[in-house]
Amino acid sequence: MRRNIALSATAAISALALVLSACGSSAGGAAGSGDEQVTLQMVESLTNPARTTLIKGMLADFEKDHPNIKVDLISPPTEQADQKIQQMLQSGSGVDVLEVRDLTVGPFANNKWLYDMAGDLKGWDGLDKLTDQAKKFTFDAAGHSYFIPYGFYGLSLFYRTDLVKEAGFDGPPATWDDLVTEATKIQDPAQNRYGYAFRGGSNSAGQLMSILEAYNADNLDAENAYKVTSGATIFSTPESQTALDKYIELFKTGSPESSVAWGYAEMVQAFTSGSTAFLLQDPEVIATVKDSSLTADQWSVAPNLLGPTGKAAWPMATAGWGVAQASKHHAEATELVKWLSGEPSIQFDKENSLVPIQKSASNDEFFKTGPWAAYVEMTSNPDKWISVIEPRDSAWWTEWMQRSGSDLQNVLLGKMSTADLLKGWDQYWTDKWNG
Amino acid sequence: MTADGVGGAGTARSGSTGARRRAASYPGKPTPPRSGTRQFGWRNARVLLAFFAPAFVFVAIFTYYPLIRGGQMAFRKWSLWDLTETPWIGLDNFRTLIENPIFTTTMLNSLIWVVVSLVAQFLIGFVIALGLRRKFRFRGVYQALVFYPWAVSGFLIGILFRWMFNSEFGVVNDMLMRIGLTDKPIPWLADPKLALASVIIANIWYGVAFFAIMILAALQSVPHELHEAAALDGAGRWKTLMRVTVPTIKTTLVLTVLLRVIWIFNFPDIIWAMTGGGPGNQTQIATTWMIQFTQQGEYGLASALGFIVMGVLVVFTGAYLMLLTRERKP
Numbered sequence: 001m002r003r004n005i006a007l008s009a010t011a012a013i014s015a016l017a018l019v020l021s022a023c024g025s026s027a028g029g030a031a032g033s034g035d036e037q038v039t040l041q042m043v044e045s046l047t048n049p050a051r052t053t054l055i056k057g058m059l060a061d062f063e064k065d066h067p068n069i070k071v072d073l074i075s076p077p078t079e080q081a082d083q084k085i086q087q088m089l090q091s092g093s094g095v096d097v098l099e100v101r102d103l104t105v106g107p108f109a110n111n112k113w114l115y116d117m118a119g120d121l122k123g124w125d126g127l128d129k130l131t132d133q134a135k136k137f138t139f140d141a142a143g144h145s146y147f148i149p150y151g152f153y154g155l156s157l158f159y160r161t162d163l164v165k166e167a168g169f170d171g172p173p174a175t176w177d178d179l180v181t182e183a184t185k186i187q188d189p190a191q192n193r194y195g196y197a198f199r200g201g202s203n204s205a206g207q208l209m210s211i212l213e214a215y216n217a218d219n220l221d222a223e224n225a226y227k228v229t230s231g232a233t234i235f236s237t238p239e240s241q242t243a244l245d246k247y248i249e250l251f252k253t254g255s256p257e258s259s260v261a262w263g264y265a266e267m268v269q270a271f272t273s274g275s276t277a278f279l280l281q282d283p284e285v286i287a288t289v290k291d292s293s294l295t296a297d298q299w300s301v302a303p304n305l306l307g308p309t310g311k312a313a314w315p316m317a318t319a320g321w322g323v324a325q326a327s328k329h330h331a332e333a334t335e336l337v338k339w340l341s342g343e344p345s346i347q348f349d350k351e352n353s354l355v356p357i358q359k360s361a362s363n364d365e366f367f368k369t370g371p372w373a374a375y376v377e378m379t380s381n382p383d384k385w386i387s388v389i390e391p392r393d394s395a396w397w398t399e400w401m402q403r404s405g406s407d408l409q410n411v412l413l414g415k416m417s418t419a420d421l422l423k424g425w426d427q428y429w430t431d432k433w434n435g
Numbered sequence: 436m437t438a439d440g441v442g443g444a445g446t447a448r449s450g451s452t453g454a455r456r457r458a459a460s461y462p463g464k465p466t467p468p469r470s471g472t473r474q475f476g477w478r479n480a481r482v483l484l485a486f487f488a489p490a491f492v493f494v495a496i497f498t499y500y501p502l503i504r505g506g507q508m509a510f511r512k513w514s515l516w517d518l519t520e521t522p523w524i525g526l527d528n529f530r531t532l533i534e535n536p537i538f539t540t541t542m543l544n545s546l547i548w549v550v551v552s553l554v555a556q557f558l559i560g561f562v563i564a565l566g567l568r569r570k571f572r573f574r575g576v577y578q579a580l581v582f583y584p585w586a587v588s589g590f591l592i593g594i595l596f597r598w599m600f601n602s603e604f605g606v607v608n609d610m611l612m613r614i615g616l617t618d619k620p621i622p623w624l625a626d627p628k629l630a631l632a633s634v635i636i637a638n639i640w641y642g643v644a645f646f647a648i649m650i651l652a653a654l655q656s657v658p659h660e661l662h663e664a665a666a667l668d669g670a671g672r673w674k675t676l677m678r679v680t681v682p683t684i685k686t687t688l689v690l691t692v693l694l695r696v697i698w699i700f701n702f703p704d705i706i707w708a709m710t711g712g713g714p715g716n717q718t719q720i721a722t723t724w725m726i727q728f729t730q731q732g733e734y735g736l737a738s739a740l741g742f743i744v745m746g747v748l749v750v751f752t753g754a755y756l757m758l759l760t761r762e763r764k765p
Binding site for chain 1: 514515516517518519601602603604619620622623624625627630710711713714715716727730731732733
């Protein structure tokens with residue numbers, strides 16, 4: 001009797017397994033074209049609930065336009081997302097379309113986990129609709145296309161209009177020198193009021209590089225902003241020494257003492273709570289400031305700060321959509337990436353406060369007014385705000401961010417001189433580039 | 436298993452064991468002396484094996500296999516940048532770690548982190564457990580409040596304390612300034628001398644609950660008669676505690692301390708959320724450093740550091756248990 005029950009159970013489980021596997025293959029579909037139903041698995045990385053809802057809405061529109069393609073969105077928590085994506089890519093299954101960041105494209109492409117879309121993008125009419133910046137990031141130096149950016153993050157100066165006026169200044173600082181002057185005058189720790197929301201904690205190199213690049217703008221290698229035109233590292237020039245000393249002066253005279261440990265959250269909180277007057281951050285902060293207690297007439301955004309020669313570099317961080325090499329549906333997946341990079345990207349950029357990738361966005365009233373006006377000014381004056389690329393796709397980028405953060409903290413704490421910091425960084429990058 | 440326990444005589448021996456059991460179960464019959472070794476036949480061994488097998492297979496697949504697979508990374512160049520080639524590099528990863536200027540700081544910080552956290556958690560947990568042992572009104576509510584932190588994620592605790600210790604907006608400075616203990620904000624997480632103390636305070640708050648739970652459970656198992664006897668013999672509270680209570684719950688205390696040392700050493704969550712190991716590596720411990728290597732995609736280095744952590748803990752556990760065994764011997 002028991003034997004019969006065991007046999008029946010085994011048979012039932014086997015039958016169920018067969019049915020499930022049949023369902024699975026039907027849902028997944030074969031490398032599909034024509035009327036065959038194809039299901040794509042798409043994974044996002046910089047997940048947040050509002051963004052996930054937005055993407056789901058966009059995917060619903062895509063499915064209406066493409067009735068034979070269904071897209072399942074996977075949204076891992078942001079902190080673990082890149083590792084999850086890496087595991088999926090490594091296992092060779094479970095992902096067709098994925099969010100690729102400028103930080104992850106290097107290792108992902110190097111391990112041959114990403115599909116090269118260059119061939120598929122030939123003749124695509126959407127390519128000409130992309131801004132030059134977007135096109136630059138769509139293809140790498142060797143002509144491969146591992147992702148199409150969906151938008152850009154670039155630093156600009158958030159400032160308190162009321163505090164600047166109260167301190168007797170006509171307007172926001174235009175140069176780094178002006179920033180030190182205004183921040184120092186506004187700073188009053190007794191009133192819990194500070195000039196600049198300094199970033200001394202994690203990922204502090206972004207703001208620091210902004211001043212180094214502004215001071216070296218005349219000689220900067222636009223394709224690799226960590227180099228000057230002579231081929232040496234940016235850290236080896238006398239301009240960088242002046243810039244770094246100025247930056248430390250800004251910390252000492254115009255920033256809270258505790259900002260040596262500030263990361264993104266503290267900087268933004270300091271600005272939105274009204275205790276600091278200036279914040280150098282990406283446009284995604286616009287949405288956060290709009291939701292804060294600050295009223296619209298209390299704050300605005302100014303272009304990225306200029307160096308002594310009246311120029312600044314404007315390095316962009318980016319992310320976009322790519323296709324997994326292991327996907328069995330390259331054609332459908334690439335179609336989805338093209339679609340996401342078209343007109344729908346404008347809405348995506350608006351709701352995520354990103355610098356748009358579509359040329360036509362410059363005619364959109366949304367991007368011309370209010371806090372976005374500074375971005376229009378920067379993109380309209382490429383000789384003044386020079387578009388540069390930082391080597392964010394280097395294999396050692398995360399190591400560099402951790403080392404640079406730690407070294408800067410040691411300088412702020414008086415445990416290292418600015419000259420030693422620059423010497424160490426010059427050596428670090430020279431050694432890395434020489435292999 | 437002894438040599439006698441295997442072989443063809445198994446059936447006969449199991450028969451004789453059964454006879455002994457039957458004899459022992461009859462009242463009035465003398466119990467045969469125990470040989471000190473229980474002998475099993477093939478049949479018993481097979482049954483035992485069948486019961487052990489699922490657990491063994493589970494542990495082997497989900498613990499030892501990944502451990503061995505992960506362990507070999509420590510001896511290879513295993514970098515996310517290029518996983519198509521992972522050449523064998525011997526002890527190079529260990530050499531790289533030890534030659535790193537922050538290795539000594541990290542190990543020293545780890546030691547301070549474990550010792551200070553453990554001692555404070557133990558003492559405060561003990562006092563709380565003693566207080567909770569007696570019945571009083573709303574004891575259940577109070578117990579729930581004390582044990583609550585243990586149910587919260589360490590990372591979340593870290594984020595909460597990061598904001599509480601924030602110099603400008605934090606509640607800690609606000610309270611200190613209101614009651615006049617300081618006239619200007621203290622940069623808790625920015626000052627290298629205070630940063631390690633701040634993360635340890637957060638860890639103490641978090642870990643006290645575990646000691647309180649364990650010690651309270653042990654205290655409740657101490658027979659009341661022992662305390663009555665001690666009282667009759669004229670022992671005061673302190674003497675009763677040290678001579679009666681502590682020796683009775685010693686096993687629980689020993690195991691709890693051992694577990695906590697291992698857990699605190701392996702617990703980067705709070706530090707990672709509060710300081711990320713900064714400022715200037717002043718709160719860097721071995722496991723936060725390991726996270727940094729993982730983030731860099733340097734899995735070989737992270738694995739090598741994992742080996743070092745495991746080595747330290749194995750040596751500690753061995754020494755700790757050996758000392759206790761020696762102490763127990765007359």
